[in-house]
Amino acid sequence: MLTKENLRRPNFTPDEFFNSDTVYRLNHDANPNNDIKNYPGQEQAVLPALMSTADMLQKMHGILLPEFLRRQKAGLIAASVKFFIKINSAYRCLELNRLIGSSDGSQHVQGLAADISSSFGTPEEIMKYLFSVKFPADQCFCEGSWLHYSCMMNHEKNRMMYGYYLPNSKGVRKFKAI
Numbered sequence: 105m106l107t108k109e110n111l112r113r114p115n116f117t118p119d120e121f122f123n124s125d126t127v128y129r130l131n132h133d134a135n136p137n138n139d140i141k142n143y144p145g146q147e148q149a150v151l152p153a154l155m156s157t158a159d160m161l162q163k164m165h166g167i168l169l170p171e172f173l174r175r176q177k178a179g180l181i182a183a184s185v186k187f188f189i190k191i192n193s194a195y196r197c198l199e200l201n202r203l204i205g206s207s208d209g210s211q212h213v214q215g216l217a218a219d220i221s222s223s224f225g226t227p228e229e230i231m232k233y234l235f236s237v238k239f240p241a242d243q244c245f246c247e248g249s250w251l252h253y254s255c256m257m258n259h260e261k262n263r264m265m266y267g268y269y270l271p272n273s274k275g276v277r278k279f280k281a282i
Contacts, residue, residue: 108143110155113162121154121194121218126204142197150215153257154195157218160240160255165189167239168224185223192250194218211243217254219247227251228268235266235282245269245279 111118127142144150168189175181196204196212211217224230227246234244234253242262243254247269256262267281 108151110151111158113158115162115165115189116158116191120191121158121215123191124193124196124200126193127200130203140197140199140203142195142200144195144197144215150195150213153215156257157194157216157255161189161191161218161220161253164234164239164253167237168222168230168233171233172224181223187223189220189222189224192219192221211254216256217243217252219250219252221250231266232282238264240264241266 108118108122111121122142124142127140131140169187172181172187176183176185193212194217195215196206196210198208198213201208201210201213206212212219220230221227222230224233227248227250230251231244231246234241240255240262241253241264242256243252243265245252245265245267252269265279265281267279269277270280271277
């Protein structure tokens with residue numbers, strides 16, 4: 105039986121895939137009567153997709169850490185800085201996804217995406233490094249202060265979309281490849 109405990113990886117805890125600062129803010133600060141539960145219901149089969157996402161984030165950790173240590177040794181990163189990848193948002197229930205203005209077809213709802221930040225560097229530095237080592241991705245793009253990363257369960261179908269979502273003059277976000 106699949107449970108959220110199946111998401112445990114050496115560098116990630118299961119709860120990291122369901123935590124959401126937005127849910128906390130909406131449930132506690134904005135309206136204490138809100139009760140958004142950011143966890144898939146029994147009818148949703150997102151845990152296998154989340155497990156695949158957890159595996160890819162663990163692989164990403166393994167790719168970024170040696171380069172982080174090399175940069176640290178070269179003095180490009182302070183010796184006191186510890187390496188981490190922080191999951192800002194992974195799974196999103198449909199209610200949460202709609203509240204933040206994302207589409208119902210978002211890969212977050214399917215358990216296939218995570219927005220991350222890392223001590224490795226800026227989202228752009230992370231993205232460019234992953235692109236340079238041809239790290240598998242369906243989508244890998246900078247979105248503000250985080251990096252959106254997704255990978256399909258069937259890795260052969262990945263689009264290798266690396267780039268930016270930038271707003272045009274009307275505020276509509278357009279994709280620009282690197």
